[in-house]
Amino acid sequence: MGGEPILDIEHLCKAFGGLRATNDVSYSMQPGEFSAIIGPNGAGKSTLFNLLTGYHRADSGAVRYKGTLITNWPPHRICRLGIARAFQVSNIYPGLTTYENVRQSILAQKGDFLRLFTPATGLAREETLELLETTGLSEHADQEAGKLSQGDKKRLELALALGSRPDLLFLDEPTAGMSGEETQATMNLVSRLNREMGLTILFTEHDMSVVFGYARRLTVLHQGTVIAEGSPEEVRTNETAQKIYLGEEV
Amino acid sequence: MEESYGRWRVARWIAPLLAGALLLPFLVGEFWVHVAVEILILGLFAVSFNMIFGYMGQLSFGHAAYFGVGAYATGLLMVKASLPLPLCLIASMAVAGLWAVVLGYFCVRLTGIYFAILTLAFGQLTYYIIFQWYSFTGGDDGLQGIIPPGFLMGATAYYYFTLMVVALAMAVMWLITRSPFGYTMRAVRENPERTKFIGIHVQRAMLANFVIAAMFAGLAGGLWGPFNRSIAPDLCNWHQSGTPVFMSVIGGPGNFFGPLLGSVIYTFLMAFVTGFTEYWPLLIGTIIIIVVLFMPGGVLGLAMARLRSSRSRLGTREAGGP
Amino acid sequence: MDPTLIFAQFMSGLSRGMMLFLIASGLSLIFGVMNILNFAHATLWLAGAYFCYTFWSLMQDTGFGMWLSIPLAALCLAGIGWIIEVVLLRRIYDRDLPEQLLLTYGLILVLNDLIKLTWGVEDKLIARPPLVAGPIFLFGMPFDSYFVFVILVGFAVAVGLWWFLKKTRYGHIVRAAVFSREMVSALGIPIPRIYTGVFVLGIFIAGLAGAVQAPVGSITLGMDMSVVVQAFCVVVIGGFGSLLGTFVGAFIVGQVYAFSILFWPQGALVLIFIITAFILIVRPWGLFGTPMRA
Numbered sequence: 001m002g003g004e005p006i007l008d009i010e011h012l013c014k015a016f017g018g019l020r021a022t023n024d025v026s027y028s029m030q031p032g033e034f035s036a037i038i039g040p041n042g043a044g045k046s047t048l049f050n051l052l053t054g055y056h057r058a059d060s061g062a063v064r065y066k067g068t069l070i071t072n073w074p075p076h077r078i079c080r081l082g083i084a085r086a087f088q089v090s091n092i093y094p095g096l097t098t099y100e101n102v103r104q105s106i107l108a109q110k111g112d113f114l115r116l117f118t119p120a121t122g123l124a125r126e127e128t129l130e131l132l133e134t135t136g137l138s139e140h141a142d143q144e145a146g147k148l149s150q151g152d153k154k155r156l157e158l159a160l161a162l163g164s165r166p167d168l169l170f171l172d173e174p175t176a177g178m179s180g181e182e183t184q185a186t187m188n189l190v191s192r193l194n195r196e197m198g199l200t201i202l203f204t205e206h207d208m209s210v211v212f213g214y215a216r217r218l219t220v221l222h223q224g225t226v227i228a229e230g231s232p233e234e235v236r237t238n239e240t241a242q243k244i245y246l247g248e249e250v
Numbered sequence: 251m252e253e254s255y256g257r258w259r260v261a262r263w264i265a266p267l268l269a270g271a272l273l274l275p276f277l278v279g280e281f282w283v284h285v286a287v288e289i290l291i292l293g294l295f296a297v298s299f300n301m302i303f304g305y306m307g308q309l310s311f312g313h314a315a316y317f318g319v320g321a322y323a324t325g326l327l328m329v330k331a332s333l334p335l336p337l338c339l340i341a342s343m344a345v346a347g348l349w350a351v352v353l354g355y356f357c358v359r360l361t362g363i364y365f366a367i368l369t370l371a372f373g374q375l376t377y378y379i380i381f382q383w384y385s386f387t388g389g390d391d392g393l394q395g396i397i398p399p400g401f402l403m404g405a406t407a408y409y410y411f412t413l414m415v416v417a418l419a420m421a422v423m424w425l426i427t428r429s430p431f432g433y434t435m436r437a438v439r440e441n442p443e444r445t446k447f448i449g450i451h452v453q454r455a456m457l458a459n460f461v462i463a464a465m466f467a468g469l470a471g472g473l474w475g476p477f478n479r480s481i482a483p484d485l486c487n488w489h490q491s492g493t494p495v496f497m498s499v500i501g502g503p504g505n506f507f508g509p510l511l512g513s514v515i516y517t518f519l520m521a522f523v524t525g526f527t528e529y530w531p532l533l534i535g536t537i538i539i540i541v542v543l544f545m546p547g548g549v550l551g552l553a554m555a556r557l558r559s560s561r562s563r564l565g566t567r568e569a570g571g572p
Numbered sequence: 573m574d575p576t577l578i579f580a581q582f583m584s585g586l587s588r589g590m591m592l593f594l595i596a597s598g599l600s601l602i603f604g605v606m607n608i609l610n611f612a613h614a615t616l617w618l619a620g621a622y623f624c625y626t627f628w629s630l631m632q633d634t635g636f637g638m639w640l641s642i643p644l645a646a647l648c649l650a651g652i653g654w655i656i657e658v659v660l661l662r663r664i665y666d667r668d669l670p671e672q673l674l675l676t677y678g679l680i681l682v683l684n685d686l687i688k689l690t691w692g693v694e695d696k697l698i699a700r701p702p703l704v705a706g707p708i709f710l711f712g713m714p715f716d717s718y719f720v721f722v723i724l725v726g727f728a729v730a731v732g733l734w735w736f737l738k739k740t741r742y743g744h745i746v747r748a749a750v751f752s753r754e755m756v757s758a759l760g761i762p763i764p765r766i767y768t769g770v771f772v773l774g775i776f777i778a779g780l781a782g783a784v785q786a787p788v789g790s791i792t793l794g795m796d797m798s799v800v801v802q803a804f805c806v807v808v809i810g811g812f813g814s815l816l817g818t819f820v821g822a823f824i825v826g827q828v829y830a831f832s833i834l835f836w837p838q839g840a841l842v843l844i845f846i847i848t849a850f851i852l853i854v855r856p857w858g859l860f861g862t863p864m865r866a
Contacts, residue, residue: 053447079449091447093440096433104437108448113434114455120430164448309670356853363609363669367808368852374801375845382838488801492677499674529689535681542675543663 004067006031006168006200007052012061014051014224021047023224025061031167034194034201036211039221040244045204046088048221049170053085054078065168079108084166088173090153092160094146098137101145101156103128105163135159136185150177158186162193169193171203175210183207187214212236220244263507271413275406283405289517290416291473292493296501296509297423298466299494304503305427306459307439309366311491312373313467315353316346318486320468322380325393325475335399339415339472346468347461349376354460358453361442370488377486392482396475412473419466420510426462427506435459496534500541502548511549576713581830583710587719589826590726591788594781595799596806596818597733598774604750604813604861605770608661611676614800615683616649616775620782621791622687623648625696628786638701642783649779650772657771665767680796688793695790718787725784729777733815746770750813751862802841805848811861820859 007029014022021044029035037045050056052063054075063071070078093101106124107113115123132138135155140148145156154177161169174190175183191214193199205211211218211232218235220228228241235241275283299313320342327333327341353372360368380387387393402408426432434455437445442452475481484490493516494509501512516534523530545552599613623645624638631637656679664672699705700718708717737743749756749766757763802825810821825844832840851858 074451075446076449076451079447085447087444087447091441091444093437093444095440096436100433100436104433104445105448107430107433108445108450112430113450114458115430116426117429119425119428120433121428123430160444160448303670309673311673356849360852360856363607363673364852364856366669366673367609367804368849370801370804371808371845371848371852375842375849378842378845382842489797495670495674495677499670529685531681532685532689535678535683535685538678539660539675539682542667542671542678543660546667546671 003030005029005064006033006066007202008062008064009052010062010064012048012051012063013059014047014056015059020224022051022058025221025224025226027219027226029168029200029202031200032194032198033217034191034215035203035217035219036215037202037204037219037221038206038208038211039204042223043221044224045221046172047224049085049172049204052078053083053170079164079166082165082167083170084161084164084168085170086157086161086172086174088176090150090157092145092153092156094144096145097142098145098148098152098156099128099132099141102131102137102159102163105160106131109164131159131163134189135162151179151182154178155182155186158190166199168200169202171201173204173206175205175207183210190214268417275409280405283409285517285521287405287409287412287477288521289513290412291470291477292497292517293510293513294416294419294473295467295470296494296497296513297420297506298463298470300498300503300506300509301423301427301435301459301463301466303495303498304505304508305432305435305439306456308361308456309495310357310369310460311366311488311495312353312369312371312376313463313494314488314490315373315376315486316350316464316467317471317474317490318376318380318481318483319349320346320471321475321481321485322387322393322471323468324472325396325481326387328396328476329393335402335476339469342468342472343465344468346471347465350461350464351457354457354464358456358460370491373486373488373491377483377488380486381483387483390483392480393475394480396479396481398476402476408477412477415469415473419469423466424506431455431458496538498548500537500545500548502550502552502554504547505550505554508548508550515549577834579711580713580715581834582827583715583719583723585827585830586823587722587826588829589822589824590723591781591785592799592802592806592825593726593819593822594729594784595778596803596810596822597729597815598777598781599803600807600810600812600814600818601733601746601777602771602774603807605746606661606665606767608665608672609676610774611673611800612679612683613774613778614796614803615680615687616652617778617782617785617799618791618793618796619652619683619687620645620649620779621786621795622691622696622782623779624783624786625691625698625791628698636701638698638787642780645783646776646780649782650776653772653775653779654768656775657768661767661771662764680800684793684796693793695792696786697790698787700787722784722788725780729780730815730819733777737815742769802844805844808848808858809851811858813862814858814860817858817860 005028009025009027012022012025013020025048037048039045047056051058054073054077057072061071062069065081065083068081070081093104096104103120103124106127110124112123129138132141135158137152137155137159140152145153148156154174158174171190175186178186187210190201194201215232218230218232219226220235220241222244227244228235228238230238274286295317299310302308302310302313323342323345324338327338328335357365357368357372381389383389397403398408402411434445434450438452438456445452471485474485497512497516498509499512500515501510502508519533520530523533541548547555595614595617599610602608602610624641627641627644628637631640660675660679664675704717704721706717707714708720709715737747745756745761745766749763753763756766806821806825807818809824810817810819828843828847829840832843836843
């Protein structure tokens with residue numbers, strides 16, 4: 001630890017029309033971090049994730065992953081490097097079964113997704129079942145993913161991201177719409193992956209109990225700019241951050 | 251879900267179907283054997299189209315371009331170079347595939363209606379190129395005298411040959427739909443965006459599928475020439491491209507065999523109806539409209555839905571799972 | 573190059589362009605507002621020509637038969653368009669693209685045969701009204717005055733549509749709907765009625781175009797097939813939903829057609845398709861279209 005950052009963002013800027021969604025953001029992450037980005041609605045959290053994962057093109061600035069410059073790379077290339085993302089609104093394959101969903105992600109990661117003449121049925125069976133087990137989706141394996149409950153869809157969303165075997169994982173409001181129990185299960189899982197496998201995690205959340213319960217480092221974003229950064233305690237007592245969150249539970 | 255029924259249905263239906271197909275020439279007259287060849291060739295064409303439509307979720311309105319290119323490849327090689335038919339068929343697949351690489355490169359950069367229109371435009375482009383390249387293709391006169399080799403001249407003989415080639419081609423395509431590649435196509439159909447984010451170069455995958463589908467369309471075209479004894483540039487135009495669309499929609503695009511069933515329905519209808527009226531476009535058009543409005547999953551889609559509801563009524567556990 | 577030849581080709585291209593504009597404007601409008609690609613548009617155009625023939629043959633003895641037949645035919649087509657929208661199109665607005673395309677494609681087959689049933693297979697000929705039968709002289713060169721008439725009609729329709737879209741309230745609504753259906757709906761304006769109106773208007777123009785085109789050459793079955801794809805090209809090049817785009821696109825296609833006759837007679841359509849494909853690749857929403865929707 002303490003060597004080369006796994007993620008290094010320098011002066012990242014993105015504007016939509018006249019709106020500066022990302023305003024000169026610089027940010028650095030060490031491997032194994034478990035950090036969060038918070039901010040009121042419209043602060044630019046999702047835009048930041050979109051820029052980092054290739055969904056949007058940046059206007060200026062640089063993003064480095066393990067030293068490699070990945071600014072404006074297409075999403076699939078970024079994913080192949082080891083960055084995965086769970087979307088805020090479940091972005092799954094509704095017409096495929098849960099099993100097939102997860103298997104697709106795993107096969108993609110293994111590079112087997114263009115194999116023509118092997119039946120897909122037997123491939124990656126163990127890994128798929130394991131990942132289903134880990135994310136608590138085993139009993140829904142044969143269900144059409146479009147028919148899952150909201151909470152299960154979020155879990156599937158996470159499973160799809162994990163299927164890419166990332167070293168760096170972005171979670172966009174991972175517990176939105178989940179019950180207290182589901183929230184705990186999800187965050188415990190993520191926490192375990194961080195501890196045991198060294199998976200670097202960056203997540204955004206509106207649920208402050210989750211943020212303060214799990215993140216070891218916080219960054220506060222407001223109107224596209226970083227206005228506060230530090231440990232949860234430091235941020236909690238930061239005046240600027242408090243002003244931004246006036247009225248919200250801190 | 252189609253998958254649950256896949257293996258089960260294949261085993262149950264394929265055997266009697268194949269048996270019937272093998273016995274056909276002994277059961278019906280030569281006219282219907284001809285019809286059967288047409289069903290097979292157009293069925294192959296439609297199934298190849300469905301690789302792009304049903305499995306990948308894009309509507310190509312220019313698939314006939316590859317059918318036509320394949321037809322001309324075989325036709326020209328047989329007439330001008332006297333190459334044996336099997337070699338010509340392979341050449342047809344290769345030429346159609348190559349043409350698909352060139353055109354498909356641009357098509358896969360678009361989706362939805364733009365994809366449809368571009369494939370339509372490219373189909374017409376192919377038609378006009380063949381049409382006005384008189385010195386090479388014979389243009390509007392078409393190409394005549396495509397005679398199959400001696401032992402395939404009889405209707406029955408050509409039927410068995412076509413059956414063999416088409417069955418083999420369908421088996422290959424079937425395997426492809428069951429493979430990881432096939433699932434990647436479904437993923438691209440269901441959610442192309444997500445597919446990018448799990449590390450797949452979506453356009454490259456789409457192009458690969460487009461080319462494979464075109465190759466099989468070219469194979470179908472190659473079989474058509476010797477069957478019909480002559481070919482014309484018309485094989486490429488957008489009207490011809492509408493045929494596999496119709497077949498897939500009426501048979502059911504959600505099922506591998508849907509387009510083949512569509513071919514049976516279409517060809518039978520055509521053979522039957524043109525016997526007593528010239529207004530078969532009216533009939534076909536009306537059927538299309540009715541199917542679109544009231545039977546969105548096609549015949550097989552309807553059948554599967556009925557099957558599923560009757561099975562759940564009987565309390566049978568769905569044959570499913572990976 | 574002989575300037576008279578160039579001018580002659582230009583006029584020919586302009587005339588053809590106007591004809592295409594008349595057909596394509598309805599197509600573009602319908603797609604721009606309703607997101608429906610009406611494959612059957614040219615078939616309805618053809619029906620307009622046939623209707624015009626029927627009315628004209630009924631009023632043959634009068635001197636103004638043709639002048640009445642054109643608007644009458646257009647009105648008939650508007651009625652047919654209304655029926656199609658209410659009975660068929662309405663049901664597929666919420667469906668996927670393939671089903672919509674397939675429905676209008678099926679409509680081509682049905683309409684074509686209905687035309688065949690009604691009017692038979694022989695070509696129909698309409699005599700041009702005496703006013704526009706003889707040549708007209710521009711810059712000392714004789715031109716077919718009917719061609720000039722077509723050009724004038726094209727301009728008139730273009731101006732009329734422009735006025736409608738820019739100056740009337742209804743037109744403003746239609747333009748807004750091209751930009752955003754949700755916005756219009758949120759303003760409390762019933763989208764279904766807009767759809768019906770737009771479709772009827774589009775088909776009215778198609779009928780008008782067919783009727784106007786009728787005396788040029790003969791009316792033949794199958795004319796719609798050769799024209800529909802060219803109309804598509806116009807709309808693609810110009811941009812869906814844009815009146816200016818359709819006008820420019822039609823102009824371009826008309827001119828390409830006219831001038832390629834000079835150096836590559838058979839290649840006119842190949843050229844047009846290459847241009848269309850190029851636009852689709854480089855700028856799918858056309859020269860003047862809005863980059864959204866599909």
